[in-house]
Amino acid sequence: MSDYNNSIGNTRAQVVDGFWTTYQKLVRDVVIPYQWDALNDRIDEAEPSHAIENFRIAAGRQQGEHHGMVFQDSDVTKWIEAVAYQLSGAGDSTYEAIVDEVVELIGAAQQEDGYLNTYFTVKAPADRWSNLAECHELYCAGHLIEAAVAYYQATGKTALLEIARRLTDHIDHVFGPAPGQLRGYPGHPEIELALTRLYEVTNEERYLRLCRFFVEERGRTPHFYDEEYARRGHTFYWHSHGPAWMIKDRAYSQAHEPIVQQTKAVGHAVRLLYLYTGVAHLARLSNDTQQAAACHRIWDNLTQRQMYVTGGVGAQSHGEALASDYDLPSDTAYAESCASIALVMFARRMLELTPEARYADVMERALYNTVLAGMALDGRHFFYVNPLEVHPSDLAGNHLYDHVKAVRQRWFGCACCPPNIARILGALDQYIYLLRQDVLYVNLYIGSDLRFEVAGKTWHLQQRGNYPWQGKISFTLRGHESVSLTLALRMPDWCAAPEVWVNGERFESEASMLAGYLRVEREWSEGDRVDVILPMSPVRLRAHPAVRKLAGKVAVQRGPIVYCLEQADNGTELHQLALAQTAVFTEVDGQGALEGMVQLKTEGLRLATVDPEQPQSLYSQAAAPRPSAQTLTFTPYFAWANRGEGEMRVWVDER
Amino acid sequence: MSDYNNSIGNTRAQVVDGFWTTYQKLVRDVVIPYQWDALNDRIDEAEPSHAIENFRIAAGRQQGEHHGMVFQDSDVTKWIEAVAYQLSGAGDSTYEAIVDEVVELIGAAQQEDGYLNTYFTVKAPADRWSNLAECHELYCAGHLIEAAVAYYQATGKTALLEIARRLTDHIDHVFGPAPGQLRGYPGHPEIELALTRLYEVTNEERYLRLCRFFVEERGRTPHFYDEEYARRGHTFYWHSHGPAWMIKDRAYSQAHEPIVQQTKAVGHAVRLLYLYTGVAHLARLSNDTQQAAACHRIWDNLTQRQMYVTGGVGAQSHGEALASDYDLPSDTAYAESCASIALVMFARRMLELTPEARYADVMERALYNTVLAGMALDGRHFFYVNPLEVHPSDLAGNHLYDHVKAVRQRWFGCACCPPNIARILGALDQYIYLLRQDVLYVNLYIGSDLRFEVAGKTWHLQQRGNYPWQGKISFTLRGHESVSLTLALRMPDWCAAPEVWVNGERFESEASMLAGYLRVEREWSEGDRVDVILPMSPVRLRAHPAVRKLAGKVAVQRGPIVYCLEQADNGTELHQLALAQTAVFTEVDGQGALEGMVQLKTEGLRLATVDPEQPQSLYSQAAAPRPSAQTLTFTPYFAWANRGEGEMRVWVDER
Structure with missing residues (x-):
């Protein structure tokens, strides 16, 4: 570099x-x-x-x-x-x-x-x-x-x-x-x-x-x-x-x-991420290519081999630490709220070091999923640990799950997560944009008013939308003198067919894509308007084949939001639920605690059923039970456990 | 009772x-x-x-x-x-x-x-x-x-x-x-x-x-x-x-x-099983129905809700202990060799208390799978812990797996397992038969010569076969005077269509079945012969629907032997292998270290493949990869890890 x-x-x-x-x-x-x-x-x-x-x-x-x-x-x-x-x-x-x-x-x-x-x-x-x-x-x-x-x-x-x-x-x-x-x-x-x-x-x-x-x-x-x-x-x-x-x-x-020799993300997750946040910042300020290279290596290892689909990091409870490449158990995950907050901080320093949209993709994933999951919708209860599968009746019986809670707690002896959530949510405005000379990067689609200086001129950018539930975002630029500026809009990794319209005309995108940003480079005038349309069809994510725990499973995502199954909608034994490869999702409006959110429904299968009337053997040679049809209702992961205690799981078998 | x-x-x-x-x-x-x-x-x-x-x-x-x-x-x-x-x-x-x-x-x-x-x-x-x-x-x-x-x-x-x-x-x-x-x-x-x-x-x-x-x-x-x-x-x-x-x-x-109030199998597995072995023995000797009832409750909870398909018990490492009902993780299992030895001991006391074949079914399952797995085929290396899934490259990275070894070790600081294996194998002859008045129960199909007394007469029973690989077992009775005796032959839970032949004639079984034994009640003469035929087609076992970790998965068993996939035969990423519902098994002779054993082959699927040439994303929206056909080779679980270090798993996805 x-x-x-x-x-x-x-x-x-x-x-x-x-x-x-x-x-x-x-x-x-x-x-x-x-x-x-x-x-x-x-x-x-x-x-x-x-x-x-x-x-x-x-x-x-x-x-x-x-x-x-x-x-x-x-x-x-x-x-x-x-x-x-x-x-x-x-x-x-x-x-x-x-x-x-x-x-x-x-x-x-x-x-x-x-x-x-x-x-x-x-x-x-x-x-x-x-x-x-x-x-x-x-x-x-x-x-x-x-x-x-x-x-x-x-x-x-x-x-x-x-x-x-x-x-x-x-x-x-x-x-x-x-x-x-x-x-x-x-x-x-x-x-x-x-x-x-x-x-x-x-x-x-x-x-x-x-x-x-x-x-x-x-x-x-x-x-x-x-x-x-x-x-x-x-x-x-x-x-x-x-x-x-x-x-x-x-x-x-x-x-x-020594840091310049490190190649793998190891150890206590928050320590790692605070450290590399500092190193990335230092590398930029001091133009140190060796330190920058170390940051890139650690970032790649962390986000391509050790990150949960929710943007959680730290697969093990012991030492609140990273584990091995591709070892990402869902139910024993640590995935501390603070670690994902620190990942957001590290991502911002990486963007400032090298503006590539993939850093902001991870930032968004961590922010909308694990960071938000850390706090209840009432702002009064917190998760320190954010597993991707919770089965409440197992928790007390096996010390593997000692760190896991099925409902958010009021406060913690080691009170790091709630203050950190307060810090990151308060400082959210620092994560939306990045200005490098005459390029204004839009990293997050968060409604906001920005005043910025470019070529000695003061300009204003207004961003409005109903993200993360709707994919239409509008930008209006205001300034007295016209200005030459590149507006670099992140095209999120989850979006297959984004569209950008400038003053009502479709903006040709392919030639203007660079490092995950669509660059609208022009002379801007007062009142210019840019519309970004990010179609939010629910999609299925599959994990790398080396991820042992996720073979044959999918996670459901819509826009930046990762979804989960909860007992409140789907009954117990969520592990018996499966998604057909052809299933189509319907978007429904959340009710009660989930008001304002989009839930997803689809036809799924229940592979087997616990029959309380008839004792079933622990192991049996009986033929595979006939799966029964069952409507599956998916809820945003960050909003889970706001409707009482119950089972939850993110990764679902696909059949 | x-x-x-x-x-x-x-x-x-x-x-x-x-x-x-x-x-x-x-x-x-x-x-x-x-x-x-x-x-x-x-x-x-x-x-x-x-x-x-x-x-x-x-x-x-x-x-x-x-x-x-x-x-x-x-x-x-x-x-x-x-x-x-x-x-x-x-x-x-x-x-x-x-x-x-x-x-x-x-x-x-x-x-x-x-x-x-x-x-x-x-x-x-x-x-x-x-x-x-x-x-x-x-x-x-x-x-x-x-x-x-x-x-x-x-x-x-x-x-x-x-x-x-x-x-x-x-x-x-x-x-x-x-x-x-x-x-x-x-x-x-x-x-x-x-x-x-x-x-x-x-x-x-x-x-x-x-x-x-x-x-x-x-x-x-x-x-x-x-x-x-x-x-x-x-x-x-x-x-x-x-x-x-x-x-x-x-x-x-x-x-x-108090023991007479206990209803669930809890705590350190070996402590539990030594204790209840003693209690069951005491209950029989002192005719204590309350203590006997406690033994039955603990037995049922343990074997119907907390036992691995290999006869392993103790799902958690912390405290080498039982966990919750139906919480049976494969890769973090403790399933100590000594606990299964103790389960065999408990089973014998339960048979002596109440002769029901289900106790012997569990005894056989524990003995032929976990107990044997505890010792290498060279007699010089031992497993203390017997998980049902091992992925060597994950072991060092996550303290969840601190207790797990991918290869048997020479000796242990706490040397309980090797001496216990030596004790149980040496005392095997005590577990085969049970004589109560004029009923001789055959609990294990182990070639042996028994001399016993009934109605004051000395008789001999010779058992011969090639169990556990072949299901044909012959019994010959010898004695000078004819004797009235019920020979109660365990019809194993794994066998769908057992046959019994007495002196070359098919013995009608239905009316003679009691508590899992086929009772051949007759006046026996010198040289009488009984043939038991237990067809050993490979079967699939499915777990109770409440077992969270095993939904959609099957284990393969032939006769009393539970099978597993090993890397040595099937390559890496065993978690990507699946078994078609219709797949047919072929029996093949084991080679090298596995000589004398039956391996099983069948056509299976590899759901996805790690491509070392082309980096694959940790999470991707790509369509489900097309499964490829792959021959799966199953090896007796007890014999795993005798051919170098590699992945192993018992439970396989069924598609």
């Missing part, structure tokens, strides 16, 4: 979209207030978080012990970041004064030298920076930096940014290749992506250098995890998978080899 | 059978000598066992520490029991002198008061009997008793029996309902079944009473595990699944409720 251009334009838009506004409103009205109560230990049914209290104790304003996880601080800063997106978006300033108070408290908890972490300040001040493999100090710093950048961008206020910079300068002092500095890097990546963001608002080269240092040190030998482990006398913090497992299992934190 | 008759005749036979003799020879020539070397730490590639050394230390003949598991002693006594069956069988006395020396050593390690356990004697003499939930003292005692009974029965020597009785008398003194006695019971059942055996050779009622005490105390509240846990200050021994988990998870050791 020699034609990098590392400058991208500002494309933050205003979301004006029936589908997403509902979710954004839930975040604003339900999730953020609930989280604020949680951070302050005011939720009766949840374990106290202690997160704000920890800052008070670290600030010397309250007596007491630190409570909660070693990364408890990040719950506060992720919440601030989520609030920041609200402030920059609809302009709801309900929480601005509260954030300002929290910022003041955080500042008070910061140490003289810039250090800031309540766990170590309160509990073990002498042990600072002594256990990077396990103890999340740099991870918490990363979330503080992200919050600071977002809050500054939303409000122009610099107090939190100053705190973040003092902390970063302290880190820059402690870490580095010079004698007396630590040549370490975080066990949980996050600061890498945060430092690139900090660089973008401050233009301080040293932040980029520090980021590059963390990226380049990773996986070097002698191994830093061993060195610090020996230095502190072989103590360890986590023992859930055996003594010092987090130190010894380097691949868990992608520290098994 | 009101017509219990608790007396059963002696039906130990001489095995004269091509198929089994091979295995018994392996046990004699390979397994037993190898184990003896292992017990004496003379195997280079294995971790030292320390098992004999522990006895030397406990006997004061050597200085040192106890090493190995808390149940290490049982490796020695299980070995003695296996040797005993050799001595009582073919009369090979190679190891008799060695056993006598070991018995002398064991006697020297026994304490003044009869106590005998090297772990506590060497390591923590003050802690005797303080942790029954976790520490296996009664389990080890059970294995010592079993060895003593077997060795006495084989040789008439009483030294080990005396040691066992002194130990049992000590236990009888420590445990019981009287003040000052412990009202405890073992965390790992085994002594129950041993005590019934001890009772049968000694006729001492107190051993039966002690057995009943252990059975009846189990699951009572206040819970004994809690009481002893409190008494010893909340210390615990096992922490692999969290602190004190073995104490807290009562169902793991079937101590969650």
Whole structure:
């Protein structure tokens, strides 16, 4: 890749979209207030978080012990970041004064030298920076930096940014290749992506250098995890998978080899994706082709061999981790909500690095399926784990399913998913467009108003539609002077016959396709209109033949939405249902909790039936039972488990 | 059941059978000598066992520490029991002198008061009997008793029996309902079944009473595990699944409720089956209808809802345990070899309790499939775990499969399976027949010579055939005086059209069928001959519709043998292979490692193919690929993984 251009334009838009506004409103009205109560230990049914209290104790304003996880601080800063997106978006300033108070408290908890972490300040001040493999100090710093950048961008206020910079300068002092500095890097990546963001608002080269240092040190030998482990006398913090497992299992934190040598997506899924989000950002900013190549390799391995059809990643519960190529079990899947959120973040950095529609295809798949599935339609219940097949009566009996829930839960001991969902839904406007010189890429079809600059001129783009339920999207351009601009419209991978119309005339597409975008290159005038028509016939997806669990099975998708069968519509023993190869789908309007959604009906088969009247042998030589006809009703996967507990499955036998 | 008759005749036979003799020879020539070397730490590639050394230390003949598991002693006594069956069988006395020396050593390690356990004697003499939930003292005692009974029965020597009785008398003194006695019971059942055996050779009622005490105390509240846990200050021994988990998870050791209230097979599979083997034996000996009813309930739940088609039990790795009804995943199955051995033992006790052929059907299924699969055809390598689907390239990548091996291993840290295989194969002659008054039940079709007593007369039954490969079995009866006897021949559940011929005449079967046996009731004379013809056409088995993982799939069985597909014959991606509903099987002679076995060939389909030349998308809308014809070759499951590492699967899609 020699034609990098590392400058991208500002494309933050205003979301004006029936589908997403509902979710954004839930975040604003339900999730953020609930989280604020949680951070302050005011939720009766949840374990106290202690997160704000920890800052008070670290600030010397309250007596007491630190409570909660070693990364408890990040719950506060992720919440601030989520609030920041609200402030920059609809302009709801309900929480601005509260954030300002929290910022003041955080500042008070910061140490003289810039250090800031309540766990170590309160509990073990002498042990600072002594256990990077396990103890999340740099991870918490990363979330503080992200919050600071977002809050500054939303409000122009610099107090939190100053705190973040003092902390970063302290880190820059402690870490580095010079004698007396630590040549370490975080066990949980996050600061890498945060430092690139900090660089973008401050233009301080040293932040980029520090980021590059963390990226380049990773996986070097002698191994830093061993060195610090020996230095502190072989103590360890986590023992859930055996003594010092987090130190010894380097691949868990992608520290098994230098990043530029890595070829496979391995280890803890969120760690992997936060890391590569940072690396992709850094590679673009520093025009590093080797790092960019590593990003492409990891992306390809991850999305072409290890991703669920729902955009979920992380096939195994143990270590919340990736598994092997093509090993994608549906019922024991981990597919953490946060991992798909991180996949959306990584996809955006890949688009910025190399604008190819396939990155946005994955972004869309993750966003509309697993990320949304993470939150109930009431905004009050969450899935941490998103399997593609759930059979409630099996869950309690086999520890294989210990991580699986059949209904969304109110909150989690490790509260990473709900705040992350709030962050990503609040920042949705950052994912829709990408502006590189005179090319405006449309990556997501989300109703929105964009103001952008091209060739020194200010223009407006209005996007309207009823996506993801309808495939007709209209764009109107407004600007005082005409402008030469390429509007690059993503033609989604799921759409067989897209059409584009410019001012009422069909736009010839074949010659204008590049990397999955249809490029409408012209001189635009005020009021020009582009219509994109993406026919949304339901389609069947088949998995690669190497995917052992999915042979002979199909998943149903319409537009970007992956569907599933639920017990509420189809009865029990969903595993006995099959789809005929010739079956035709009918679209029906969802009712009740599913109002506004499209469900799909088709004629299917029930291969065999449990007969409660007559005991059936566990194994029998009886002839194959005659399949009976049964109407199958498919529901958007993201909306499953909003109608009580029941069976669910995405992949269905095809007969 | 009101017509219990608790007396059963002696039906130990001489095995004269091509198929089994091979295995018994392996046990004699390979397994037993190898184990003896292992017990004496003379195997280079294995971790030292320390098992004999522990006895030397406990006997004061050597200085040192106890090493190995808390149940290490049982490796020695299980070995003695296996040797005993050799001595009582073919009369090979190679190891008799060695056993006598070991018995002398064991006697020297026994304490003044009869106590005998090297772990506590060497390591923590003050802690005797303080942790029954976790520490296996009664389990080890059970294995010592079993060895003593077997060795006495084989040789008439009483030294080990005396040691066992002194130990049992000590236990009888420590445990019981009287003040000052412990009202405890073992965390790992085994002594129950041993005590019934001890009772049968000694006729001492107190051993039966002690057995009943252990059975009846189990699951009572206040819970004994809690009481002893409190008494010893909340210390615990096992922490692999969290602190004190073995104490807290009562169902793991079937101590969650009294046995006469239990309705479902739960917990550690071997514990469950050892326990109910003992309970069924006790129920017969003491004519206890409530305990018998519990055995029937557990049997039915286990074999009709939780047993693999291979006779494997224990669907989950965590706790080597049962799971939920109908939750029988193939690739993550535990299905421990020892659990199927214990199922064979339980089945025999159920037959003795209530002679119904269905118990023997399960016994046969477990024996010819999972038990045999536990040992390689070379007698030198063993599977501890017996899944029904293995995909070697997935194993390392997902901790779901941590317990699964794709090739049999030389030995195990916890060496329970190889000695247990040696015990069951050596004692095979005890499982073939059952004599109750004047009914001689034939439960297994294993070539053998039986001498039995009926109505005061001594008779001989000779069974010959080439089972399990051919379904023609001949019986010849010999005796000086004619005798009135019912020969009850099991008509196996897998056989649709069995025939029985008596002295060359077809025997009318319908009116003579009872509980799965065809009863030939007549006055027998010297030289009478019975021919049983069990046509062995390959059949397809289908699972109960509630078994989620097996919808639309079939297993292939011929005679008692369950078949599988192996990569060695069928290439990779076995999951893409399917069987047409109309496909006809051809029997072919196995070659090489499979010589002497019947393989099955049929025309099948390959639904989709991995194309190494052309990258295929992970998910695609492409039309269903056209299946291609492929000959499928099925191999006996028990013989899988004897031709190198490769994929294997039992359940195949049917199209």
